[in-house]
Amino acid sequence: MKRKTLTLIISLALPFFLASGCWNKVELDQRAIVAGFGLDKAREEGRLKVTVQVAKPGEIKAGAKSEGGAPSAVTVFTGTGYTFFDGLRNLAMVTGKKLFLSEAKILVVGEELARDDIGKATDLYERDAEPSTRNYLLIARGEAEEVLETEMGLEKIWAYGIGNTVKAMSAHGKAPAIEIADFLEAVESKTTAPVATAVRLVSKGEEKGEITAGENKARPPKEIKVSGAAVFRNYKMTGWLDERETRGLLWVTGKIKSGIIVVPAPGDDSRLVAFEIIRAKADIKPEMKDGNLTITVEVEEEGNLGEEQPDSVDVTVPGVLRELEKRKKEAIEKEILAAVSRSRELNADIFGFGEAVHRKYPGEWKQLEAGWDEIYPTLEVNLAVDARIRRTGKITKPAEPRS
Amino acid sequence: MSRSIFRKLLSMKPKPDNKRVSPARAVPAGRDKLSGELAADLDMLRNVLGNSMDLVIREFMLCDTRAALVYINGIIDKEALRENVLRALMVDTKMVNTPGYSSGNSLAARVKENVLSIANVKEAVEIGSILEGILGAGIALLFEGDHTALTLKLPAFETRSVGEPQTESVVRGPREGFVEYLYTNLSMLRRKIKSPDLRLERMQVGRVTGTDVCVAYIKGIANPKIVEEVKKRLERIELDGVLESGYIEEFIEDAPFSIFPTVGNTEKPDRVAAQLLEGRVAIFTDGTPFVLTVPYLFLESVQASEDYYSRHFSSSLFRSLRILALILTTELPALYVAISSFNPEILPTPLLLTMASSREGVPLPAIGEVLVMGVIFEVLREAGVRLPRPVGQAVSIVGALVLGDAAVSAGLVSAPAVIVTALTGIASFVVPSQSDAQIFIRFCFTIMAGFAGFFGLFLGFALILIHLASLRSYGTPYLSPLAPFSKGDLRDTFTRFPWWAMGGRPRVIGWRNPRRAGNVSPPAPPGDKRNSRGEGDG
Known part of the structure; x- marks a missing residue:
C-alpha cells in the first residue's frame, strides 16, 4: 500500500514537471513590449502594413533624447502580412523578441484601410487573449505608420502619450474616447453607426486648420493632434466629424464630462465669455404620434462662469446671468445641430436614436428597423437644452483700472 | 513519499529494548x-x-x-x-x-x-x-x-532566574518566561490560576533520563478525552532520553509527516494559562522552558498573546497584518516568478516597464534569481541565529551590502528580485510558529510557479489547502473555526473582539464549558440601563 501511494504521487507529480516544460514561459527581458499598433493598407495588393511601437524599458530612466530633442524610449517596426496576425508574427523576424501585445494602449488605423474594412483590424482583438479591447481605437487622416513614428509631447513612450491625450481630450469634449470594445458594441447594433477617435499630424507651430496630413507630408517636424471623430457604417468608414460636431455628438450621448464653452458677451460681441462645464446629462426621448416619429434630446448642463474678457459682463446686474445662460444654451444647441445635420448627410445614426426607439417602442420597431436608413435623414429632432450657471468664480468684477 | 522512506529507514534499525529503565x-x-x-x-x-x-x-x-x-x-x-x-x-x-x-x-x-x-x-x-x-x-x-x-x-541547584523570553517578546503584557526547572514553571502557572480545578499530573518519560513531565489542564474546562489521549500518548513514548519538549512533540503529534506543526509551544506562562482557560492541555517538560499545548490550530499561529492585552482595534488590525505577512512570505516569490515569466499583463504598465528595465541583462531567469536569493537569505538567517552576537553584525553587513546592493549593481540579480526576497524574509518573521512550514511552501510554490506559472501556483495552493483541511490536532480540525465553519469563533479569529463581547469559549476546543463570562455587556456610564446585566451576547 505504501509503495502504491508512492507510485501514485510520483506518477502524478512527474507529468507536472516534465510535461509542463515551462509552458508559455517567456522571461520579461525576452519580450518586446508593444505600446501601440498601427495598421494600414500595404502597397502590395491584398496585404496589410503592420506597425508596432515597442517600448525600450532600459531607456525610460536613462533620459535618452531623440533627434528632435523630445524624450523617447521607443522603436518603431513596420512589416507586412496578409492579415494583422500574420503581419505581427512577421515582425518577429525584425524585432528579435517575442512581441508582447497586452500592454498596448492604442490601435491606429489608416484612413484608407478604415474606409475599406476596419474589421481586418478588430477581429484579432476579440479573438486573441493578449491584446486588450480596452485599447483606444484611432483613425489616422493619412497613414497610421506616420502617427506611430511621430514623437509625442512629454511622454517617452509615444503611444502611451497618445492614449493619455485621448483620455484628456474626452474630458475636453473635442474628441470621443472610443475603446475597441465600445466600437464593436456599436457595430453589433443594427442601426447605430460606430465612431472612432480621429488623429492626424500637423506641422509644428502651424495654426490648427483644415489641412489633411497628406499635404504636410514633406514638411517636418510634425506633431500629433487628436481631435474629431471618424464615422462608420458597420465596418466601413464613411466620413469625419470636426471638433464642433464631435462635441455635439458627445452632448447627445451624455459623454461630456468637462470642457469649455465660449460665447460672445451680451452687449459687446467682440468680447468673449468662457464657461466651464461642470456637469452634463442627456436623455434621448423618442415620441410616436399618429405614426410620426420625433426625437427629443434633453440636455441638462451646469457650469461656472470661468472667464470673461474685461469688462464685458457684470454679473451683479440682474438679468445678465439669465442672458448668459441663454447664450450658453444656444451655443450647445448649435453644436448639437451641427452634429445632427452632419450625421444626416452621412446617413449615420451616430447618436443611437434607433436604439432609443427600439427600447421605447419595441413593437413598432420591427417595421421601423428595416427602413431606418430612409427614416433617419428626415427624422425630426427637437432639442430641450437646459443650461445653468452655478458659480461665477472668486470675483464678481475684474480688476478695474482707475481713471 | 517521505513516510515510506522513513519507514524503510526505521525498519533497518534493530528493535529497541522496550522495557522501561527505572x-x-x-x-x-x-x-x-x-x-x-x-x-x-x-x-x-x-x-x-x-x-x-x-x-x-x-x-x-x-x-x-x-x-x-x-x-x-x-x-x-x-x-x-x-x-x-x-x-x-x-x-x-x-x-x-x-x-x-x-x-x-x-x-x-x-x-x-x-x-x-x-x-x-x-x-x-x-x-x-x-x-x-x-x-x-x-x-x-x-x-x-x-x-x-x-x-x-530537598532540591536546590543552580537554575536560571526567570527572565523575559527571547522568542516571544511583548510590548505590553507579562515579561516573565518559563525557565528550565519544572517546579518553577509550575509555580508560575499556579500563581496565574488559583483554582482547585487546575490539575497537574506528573509523568516520567525517558528510560534513562527519567525526565519529569507534567500534564496540566483545568478540570471542567478541558475535554477529558483529550486529557486521556495526551496521557496515553505520553505513556507510549519509549525513548532513552528526553532533553527538550521537542522530543515529546514528535511522539505525540497527530501528523508526523506534515510540515505543519500540530502541537503548539510557548515559553510564556500567561499564554499557557490562556490556553488552559480555553480548554487546552499543556505539557510541561523538565529541563526546557518550552511548554507544549494541544490541540493546536493553524490560526493560533497568527494570534499573539499580546492581542488580548492591547486594545481590540489594534489587535484586530495586527492580526490581519500577520495573515497578510503569512500570505506574502509563502507566495510573493512565486507570484514574482509567475508574473514576470508567464503573465506580465496583469501588471500596471509603469510597473511592468520598471520591472522590465531592471531585468535587462540579468543572466538568470526569474525563478533562478528568486531561488538563489532565497537560499542565500536562509543561509544568512541561519548564520545569524548560530553565530555569537559580535559576529552577527558582520553577517548582516555581508548580507545587506555585498549580496543585496553589490549583486544588483553588478547586474547579477535584478532589484525586484532582491526586494521580493527581502520582503519575503521579513514577512517570515511575523508568524514565527509557522516558520518551518513557510520555507517549504515558499520554495515549493516558487518551483511550481517556475514550471507552470499561475497554474502551478494555484495548484500548489490548492494542495496545501487540501492538506491543511485534512489535518487534525487531537481530534480538532486544524483549520477550525474556518473549516468546519463556526460563526461564534470568528470573533476571535481574524479579529479580536473586545473581552466583553467574547463571553463564549472557543467552541471547537472549550465546548465542554462554553461560557467563560456571565452576561456581558459593554461598559456603560453609571445609571445606564445597559448596566442592569439584561442582555448577553450571541
Whole structure:
C-alpha cells in the first residue's frame, strides 16, 4: 500500500514537471513590449502594413533624447502580412523578441484601410487573449505608420502619450474616447453607426486648420493632434466629424464630462465669455404620434462662469446671468445641430436614436428597423437644452483700472 | 513519499529494548528491598550508583541507633540538610521526649512524624524508590535494623532566574518566561490560576533520563478525552532520553509527516494559562522552558498573546497584518516568478516597464534569481541565529551590502528580485510558529510557479489547502473555526473582539464549558440601563 501511494504521487507529480516544460514561459527581458499598433493598407495588393511601437524599458530612466530633442524610449517596426496576425508574427523576424501585445494602449488605423474594412483590424482583438479591447481605437487622416513614428509631447513612450491625450481630450469634449470594445458594441447594433477617435499630424507651430496630413507630408517636424471623430457604417468608414460636431455628438450621448464653452458677451460681441462645464446629462426621448416619429434630446448642463474678457459682463446686474445662460444654451444647441445635420448627410445614426426607439417602442420597431436608413435623414429632432450657471468664480468684477 | 522512506529507514534499525529503565532495574534480582542491615544496604546503594564521585554517605548515631544519610552532592539544599535534618536527628532527638516517640511503628515512621521538619518526606521500602528519591534531588535516610527508609525531597541547584523570553517578546503584557526547572514553571502557572480545578499530573518519560513531565489542564474546562489521549500518548513514548519538549512533540503529534506543526509551544506562562482557560492541555517538560499545548490550530499561529492585552482595534488590525505577512512570505516569490515569466499583463504598465528595465541583462531567469536569493537569505538567517552576537553584525553587513546592493549593481540579480526576497524574509518573521512550514511552501510554490506559472501556483495552493483541511490536532480540525465553519469563533479569529463581547469559549476546543463570562455587556456610564446585566451576547 505504501509503495502504491508512492507510485501514485510520483506518477502524478512527474507529468507536472516534465510535461509542463515551462509552458508559455517567456522571461520579461525576452519580450518586446508593444505600446501601440498601427495598421494600414500595404502597397502590395491584398496585404496589410503592420506597425508596432515597442517600448525600450532600459531607456525610460536613462533620459535618452531623440533627434528632435523630445524624450523617447521607443522603436518603431513596420512589416507586412496578409492579415494583422500574420503581419505581427512577421515582425518577429525584425524585432528579435517575442512581441508582447497586452500592454498596448492604442490601435491606429489608416484612413484608407478604415474606409475599406476596419474589421481586418478588430477581429484579432476579440479573438486573441493578449491584446486588450480596452485599447483606444484611432483613425489616422493619412497613414497610421506616420502617427506611430511621430514623437509625442512629454511622454517617452509615444503611444502611451497618445492614449493619455485621448483620455484628456474626452474630458475636453473635442474628441470621443472610443475603446475597441465600445466600437464593436456599436457595430453589433443594427442601426447605430460606430465612431472612432480621429488623429492626424500637423506641422509644428502651424495654426490648427483644415489641412489633411497628406499635404504636410514633406514638411517636418510634425506633431500629433487628436481631435474629431471618424464615422462608420458597420465596418466601413464613411466620413469625419470636426471638433464642433464631435462635441455635439458627445452632448447627445451624455459623454461630456468637462470642457469649455465660449460665447460672445451680451452687449459687446467682440468680447468673449468662457464657461466651464461642470456637469452634463442627456436623455434621448423618442415620441410616436399618429405614426410620426420625433426625437427629443434633453440636455441638462451646469457650469461656472470661468472667464470673461474685461469688462464685458457684470454679473451683479440682474438679468445678465439669465442672458448668459441663454447664450450658453444656444451655443450647445448649435453644436448639437451641427452634429445632427452632419450625421444626416452621412446617413449615420451616430447618436443611437434607433436604439432609443427600439427600447421605447419595441413593437413598432420591427417595421421601423428595416427602413431606418430612409427614416433617419428626415427624422425630426427637437432639442430641450437646459443650461445653468452655478458659480461665477472668486470675483464678481475684474480688476478695474482707475481713471 | 517521505513516510515510506522513513519507514524503510526505521525498519533497518534493530528493535529497541522496550522495557522501561527505572532505577530499580539496576538492582540485582532478589535484593530489591532493604535488608535492614545498614552496612549492607549502603554498600548496595554505593554499588548500584557505581561509587559515583558526587555520592555522599554520612553515617551518624540517632540516639542509639546507627543511621545514614545518602544524597548526591550539588542538587540538594545543604542549608536545610544541616538545619532541618542533621541537627534535628543528631541533637534535637536527644532533647525531645515526646510520649509517642519511643513507641509506635518503625523507627523511620517515628522519625518522620516527630523529628524531621521537612515537608516532603516519604517512606520507602524498595531500593528502587530510594534510588529514585536520591536521584530526584533528595536525601535518603536509612536506619540500622529497619526495613523502611525515608526519602526527603530537598532540591536546590543552580537554575536560571526567570527572565523575559527571547522568542516571544511583548510590548505590553507579562515579561516573565518559563525557565528550565519544572517546579518553577509550575509555580508560575499556579500563581496565574488559583483554582482547585487546575490539575497537574506528573509523568516520567525517558528510560534513562527519567525526565519529569507534567500534564496540566483545568478540570471542567478541558475535554477529558483529550486529557486521556495526551496521557496515553505520553505513556507510549519509549525513548532513552528526553532533553527538550521537542522530543515529546514528535511522539505525540497527530501528523508526523506534515510540515505543519500540530502541537503548539510557548515559553510564556500567561499564554499557557490562556490556553488552559480555553480548554487546552499543556505539557510541561523538565529541563526546557518550552511548554507544549494541544490541540493546536493553524490560526493560533497568527494570534499573539499580546492581542488580548492591547486594545481590540489594534489587535484586530495586527492580526490581519500577520495573515497578510503569512500570505506574502509563502507566495510573493512565486507570484514574482509567475508574473514576470508567464503573465506580465496583469501588471500596471509603469510597473511592468520598471520591472522590465531592471531585468535587462540579468543572466538568470526569474525563478533562478528568486531561488538563489532565497537560499542565500536562509543561509544568512541561519548564520545569524548560530553565530555569537559580535559576529552577527558582520553577517548582516555581508548580507545587506555585498549580496543585496553589490549583486544588483553588478547586474547579477535584478532589484525586484532582491526586494521580493527581502520582503519575503521579513514577512517570515511575523508568524514565527509557522516558520518551518513557510520555507517549504515558499520554495515549493516558487518551483511550481517556475514550471507552470499561475497554474502551478494555484495548484500548489490548492494542495496545501487540501492538506491543511485534512489535518487534525487531537481530534480538532486544524483549520477550525474556518473549516468546519463556526460563526461564534470568528470573533476571535481574524479579529479580536473586545473581552466583553467574547463571553463564549472557543467552541471547537472549550465546548465542554462554553461560557467563560456571565452576561456581558459593554461598559456603560453609571445609571445606564445597559448596566442592569439584561442582555448577553450571541
